[in-house]
Amino acid sequence: GAVVSQHPSRVICKSGTSVKIECRSLDFQATTMFWYRQFPKKSLMLMATSNEGSKATYEQGVEKDKFLINHASLTLSTLTVTSAHPEDSSFYICSARPAAGTAYNSPLHFGNGTRLTVT
Amino acid sequence: DQQVKQNSPSLSVQEGRISILNCDYTNSMFDYFLWYKKYPAEGPTFLISISSIKDKNEDGRFTVFLNKSAKHLSLHIVPSQPGDSAVYFCAASLGGANNLFFGTGTRLTVIP
Numbered sequence: 354g355a356v357v358s359q360h361p362s363r364v365i366c367k368s369g370t371s372v373k374i375e376c377r378s379l380d381f382q383a384t385t386m387f388w389y390r391q392f393p394k395k396s397l398m399l400m401a402t403s404n405e406g407s408k409a410t411y412e413q414g415v416e417k418d419k420f421l422i423n424h425a426s427l428t429l430s431t432l433t434v435t436s437a438h439p440e441d442s443s444f445y446i447c448s449a450r451p452a453a454g455t456a457y458n459s460p461l462h463f464g465n466g467t468r469l470t471v472t
Numbered sequence: 473d474q475q476v477k478q479n480s481p482s483l484s485v486q487e488g489r490i491s492i493l494n495c496d497y498t499n500s501m502f503d504y505f506l507w508y509k510k511y512p513a514e515g516p517t518f519l520i521s522i523s524s525i526k527d528k529n530e531d532g533r534f535t536v537f538l539n540k541s542a543k544h545l546s547l548h549i550v551p552s553q554p555g556d557s558a559v560y561f562c563a564a565s566l567g568g569a570n571n572l573f574f575g576t577g578t579r580l581t582v583i584p
Contacts, residue, residue, distance in 0.1 A: 357515070359515070362513065387571075394481070394576065395576060396474070396476070396561065396574040396575055396576045396577065397516070397561065397572075397574040398574075399571050399572070402571075412571075446515050446516070447515075448515070460506060460518035460521060461518070461572065462518070463508075463515030463516045463517070464515045465513065465514045465515045466513065466514065466515050468513070
């Protein structure tokens with residue numbers, strides 16, 4: 354089945370620093386990837402849609418200058434949390450849907466997530 | 473505003489019995505529903521889905537039921553196995569949009 358790899362799985366950083374999270378589709382091409390955030394005991398909330406070769410589309414309330422998204426190739430999207438603060442501590446998950454020949458409602462495949470802790 | 477709700481945060485079931493996980497939604501325009509299973513420190517794994525034009529979809533031990541008039545769907549797992557212990561999220565999508573609206577999850581524990 355389709356595999357999405359996310360790295361790192363866990364990161365601890367100091368306030369004010371930036372952290373980059375990578376999301377790779379290992380066995381398929383993904384023109385679109387999605388970044389979610391999960392707060393404790395809350396549902397997954399879509400942060401932004403990452404489009405290969407163009408700017409990401411951010412959901413309302415998500416600061417695009419804080420959460421930088423780059424979709425450099427058909428298999429890689431990165432999320433950079435800039436000038437991180439403790440309130441950015443959360444579980445971030447990426448997902449992707451195979452691009453070619455799939456119905457719009459084919460299921461998303463998720464990475465294993467990144468636990469970010471900002472001290 | 474939580475458009476997809478899972479009102480039971482946890483559920484415990486004996487091995488071999490049926491597990492029933494429930495999900496309610498508020499937006500009648502949702503046209504596709506999915507269930508995901510999530511283990512700790514891992515991303516969600518797709519389990520089963522159903523289109524709004526159907527009321528039942530079955531895949532092995534897993535069956536999803538959709539009641540559009542009640543805006544309710546449920547996931548039945550029978551027989552339940554200890555390996556089914558995980559957090560289950562229901563999700564809904566709208567008109568082909570990429571955004572999935574997730575519920576808050578239900579932690580299922582299957583007792584051996």
